[in-house]
Structures are given as structure tokens and as C-alpha cells.
Amino acid sequence: MVSMVAVPCFAQSRVTLFGLIDEGFNYLSSAQTSRPATGPVGHSQYSLQDGATGGLGGSRWGLRGEEDLGGGLAAIFQLENGFSINNGALAQGGAEFGRQAWVGLRHDLGTVTLGRQYDPVVVFVQAFSAAAQWGGYLSAHPGDIDNLANTRRINNAVKYMSPVIRGFSFGAMYSLGGVPGSVGRNQVWSAGFGYSVANFGFGAGYLNARNPNFSFYGTNPNAGTAITSNNLGSAGSATSPEVSPIIAGYASANTVQIIATGISYQLGAATLGALYSNVQFRGLGNTSTSGPNPLGYSGSAIFNTGELNFKYQITPALTAGAAYTYTRDSGASDLGVSIYQQGSAGVDYLLSKRTDIYxxxxxxxxxxxxxxxxxxxxxxxxxxxxxxxxxxxxxLGIRHKF
Known part of the structure; x- marks a missing residue:
């Protein structure tokens, strides 16, 4: 007599809990407290701030996982929540998984993911910035004009990332606007590539967002949805400060376009880096599908930003860096030019593999x-x-990873 027993076969899978807590003491020499007709009024400020507004990284926790489906194919996902350690509030405008939320498939031919994700400009260029290495959010380019500090995530996105082939990789993303009868409205598309070998690295990326007041700057739950809403910032009032005055006036842009490149070269313990970005708010004055235009702008506002940065690994535990950034806005209509020059420096000391002070x-x-x-x-x-x-x-901050 032969007995047969059916043994179920389960695919191998794993889920990882991860996170980071970043807290610090901040001093600001001048912070607007009001905006009366005579001009802004401000005072110095001392505060405790989560890393999301002034540190190396926003506090977060998340889950990432994968399941082996066989034949070199795996199902993958990531859910990542941002929060403020000071009061426990949700970050990213109140989104439960505001940092990232996606699912997809990975194969030797590449990875396809769907959901709320980082765009290829961030993927391929951000790592060359001082902000990503040692400078944090404070040292990001003025207004995070090129999004290299991850201020904006892309909703409703499909992304493909290639495998790394002899140091070269590339990727592309498309975000569906989801507007009935208007395929192009609120759409975002982006592409980029990178190359890394030995002590040299290079990356470049492109992003194009239609109706960016909603598709790019309005992707958090607390964003305004009315055509009169300005998700780029605010002009302030007699009782409130201005918000993002660098870009707040450009909510009526029909399109925002970002082109960015970065390069680095390591020489012993020293790393030299450079970045350039060109950001264009095009078609200003689109008040029918983009946003308000109280100042009556037309044409385009163009930002050109250059950064030079330096990092030195003093000891295995101690890193120091410095950077200079120059940003020029050509202005819209006959607005005129604005220039923002910024210098930053930082040190980071590892107390352990998971904890550092900076x-x-x-x-x-x-x-x-x-x-x-x-x-x-x-x-x-x-x-x-x-x-x-x-x-x-x-x-002055402390960061712990888990």
C-alpha cells in the first residue's frame, strides 16, 4: 500500500521593521512673526525641532518586505510613515504613510513599483548634495527648489528602475493625473540615470509636472484642492509670516520643469561634489486649472542653482563638510531678479553604528x-x-536608527 501526503509549498518571504528618530535644538537668527504693511517683523528663535524641518532626516518608521515568487521574480512593498517626535503628529500633511507607500515586482530585468514614491531626479541626483551627506534639511537649496531634499513625493505613480550594469543604471516614472476627460491634466513624468565606478559618480534627472500647484506641491492630505488654493506658499498677513516667498507667487504655472545633475570625486578621505539644477515655472497665469495669480504674472520664472560641496572623513567615526550654494531667479514678467547665496558647514560623530550626534x-x-x-x-x-x-x-542634534 502506498500512502501519498500532499505537502504545501510556501514561497519564502520576509518583512522588516525599520525607522529613524532625529531630534535637535535649533537657533534661528530671525523668524517673521507678522507681515504688516510696513514690512515683515521678526525675532530670533530657539526651539526643539524634528529632523524633518531642521535635521539630517525626518523621524519615521516603516515596513518593507519581499516574497520570492520563483524564477528570479519577487513581490516587494514599502510603507513608510513620517512623524514629529516633538508632539507625535503625522508628517507630510497628515498622511499615514506620507514618506513612501508602494508595491511592485522585482526581476533581473528591473523593478516596477506603483504608489507614492520618489522621482528619478531624487533617486539619481540627491546623493551628490550636501543635504544628503551631512547637511540635512537646513542646507537644502533655497525653497528646496529642485526637490533634492525630498520635500515632494509623487502620488499615483508607476516607476521602473533598471538593474545596475557595469556601474550604469536608469529609471523612469509616470504619474496619472486621474482627471476625467483630461489625460494630461495633473500628470507628472520623470526620468534619470546614474553612473558610479571606483571613486567617481555622476547622476542626472528630469521631471515635468503639469498643473504643479496640485500635482507636485499639492500631494499631501492637507493641501488645498480649490482652484484658489496656493500650495506653494503664502504672502503672509499682519498677523502671520510669509511662507516660502521664494516660490509662493508662482502657483499659476501651467508646468514646472526640473533638470538636475550631480557629480562627485573621492580622493582618499576627501570627497568633492558639484550640482547644477534648472527649474522653470512655465505658462504662468493659468488660473483655470493651476492656481491663483494675484500679481498677474505671465511667461516663465527660471531658477538656476549651483552647489559646490566638500566632505572629509577625519576618522571612521567623525565626518566634516562644507558647501556653497548660489540660486538665481530670473523673475516673471517684469518682476526682476532675486539671488540667494548660502553657505553651510557641519560635523557628524558616530557614537555607534546606529546613533550619532551632529x-x-x-x-x-x-x-x-x-x-x-x-x-x-x-x-x-x-x-x-x-x-x-x-x-x-x-x-545640535542626535539621531538614532533602528
Whole structure:
């Protein structure tokens, strides 16, 4: 007699819990407290801030997992929540998984993912910036104009990433606008590539977002959905400060286009890096499908940003860095030019593989006329805009990864 027993076959799978907590003490030389007709009023500020606004990385926790489907194919996913350690509130405008939320398939031929994700500009260029290495959010380019500090995520996105072949990789993304009867409205598409070998690295990326007030700047749950909403910032009032005056006036752009490149070269313990980005708010004045235009702008506003950075590995546990950034906005219509110059420096010391302490200092100077048609004020990323043309931010922080 032969007995047969059916043994179920299960695919191998695993799920990993991960996270990071970043907290620190911040000093800001000038923060607007009001905006009366006579001009902005401000004072110095001392505060505790989560890493999302002034540190090396926003506090987060998440789950990532994969299941082996056989034949070199695997199902993968990532859910990543951002929060503020100061009050426990959800970050990214109240999204439960506001940092990332996607599912997909991975194969030797590449990876396809669907959901809320980072675009290829971030994937291929961000790593060359001072912000990604040692400078954090404070040292991001003014207004995070090129999104190299991950201020914006892309919703409803399909992304393909190639495998790395002899140091070369590439990727592309498309976000569906989802507007009935208008395929192109609110769509975002992006592509990029990178190359890394030995001590040399290079990356480039392109992003194009239609109706960016909603498709790019309005992707968090707390964003305005009415055509009169401005998700880029605010002109402030007699009782409130300006918000993102560097770009706040450009909500009516029909399209935003970002082109960015980065390069690095390592020489012993030293690493030299450089970045360039060109950001264009095109077709200003589209009040029917993009956003408000109270100043009556038309044409395009073009930002050109250059960064030079330096990192030195003093010991295996101690890293120091410095960077200089120059941003120029050509202005819209006859608005005139605004210029933002920024210098930053930082040190990071590893207490263990998972815990480090760090310090960052940033100085920014503004000149010309900003997007709100007013004398430009300094606005270090993540901080309240200054009441004048210069601003200093200092942070002492601690970060723990798990």
C-alpha cells in the first residue's frame, strides 16, 4: 500500500521593521512673526525641532518586505510613515504613510513599483548634495527648489528602475493625473540615470509636472484642492509670516520643469561634489486649472542653482563638510531678479553604528525681488522666513536608527 501526503509549498518571504528618530535644538537668527504693511517683523528663535524641518532626516518608521515568487521574480512593498517626535503628529500633511507607500515586482530585468514614491531626479541626483551627506534639511537649496531634499513625493505613480550594469543604471516614472476627460491634466513624468565606478559618480534627472500647484506641491492630505488654493506658499498677513516667498507667487504655472545633475570625486578621505539644477515655472497665469495669480504674472520664472560641496572623513567615526550654494531667479514678467547665496558647514560623530550626534550651521543672504514682488528675504529651508535679507540657523542634534 502506498500512502501519498500532499505537502504545501510556501514561497519564502520576509518583512522588516525599520525607522529613524532625529531630534535637535535649533537657533534661528530671525523668524517673521507678522507681515504688516510696513514690512515683515521678526525675532530670533530657539526651539526643539524634528529632523524633518531642521535635521539630517525626518523621524519615521516603516515596513518593507519581499516574497520570492520563483524564477528570479519577487513581490516587494514599502510603507513608510513620517512623524514629529516633538508632539507625535503625522508628517507630510497628515498622511499615514506620507514618506513612501508602494508595491511592485522585482526581476533581473528591473523593478516596477506603483504608489507614492520618489522621482528619478531624487533617486539619481540627491546623493551628490550636501543635504544628503551631512547637511540635512537646513542646507537644502533655497525653497528646496529642485526637490533634492525630498520635500515632494509623487502620488499615483508607476516607476521602473533598471538593474545596475557595469556601474550604469536608469529609471523612469509616470504619474496619472486621474482627471476625467483630461489625460494630461495633473500628470507628472520623470526620468534619470546614474553612473558610479571606483571613486567617481555622476547622476542626472528630469521631471515635468503639469498643473504643479496640485500635482507636485499639492500631494499631501492637507493641501488645498480649490482652484484658489496656493500650495506653494503664502504672502503672509499682519498677523502671520510669509511662507516660502521664494516660490509662493508662482502657483499659476501651467508646468514646472526640473533638470538636475550631480557629480562627485573621492580622493582618499576627501570627497568633492558639484550640482547644477534648472527649474522653470512655465505658462504662468493659468488660473483655470493651476492656481491663483494675484500679481498677474505671465511667461516663465527660471531658477538656476549651483552647489559646490566638500566632505572629509577625519576618522571612521567623525565626518566634516562644507558647501556653497548660489540660486538665481530670473523673475516673471517684469518682476526682476532675486539671488540667494548660502553657505553651510557641519560635523557628524558616530557614537555607534546606529546613533550619532551632529551640528549644522547655515547662513543665507537674499537680494533682489522675490516671487511675491517684495524685497527678497532669506528663508533657510524648513525654517520660518527671515524678516530681512539674511538669516543664520544652527542645530545640535542626535539621531538614532533602528
Amino acid at each position: 551640528s549644522i550651521i547655515v547662513y543665507q543672504h537674499a537680494s533682489g525681488t522675490d516671487s511675491l514682488g517684495r524685497p527678497a528675504v532669506a528663508n533657510i529651508m524648513g525654517q520660518t522666513a527671515s524678516a530681512n535679507d539674511h538669516q543664520v540657523a544652527v542645530r
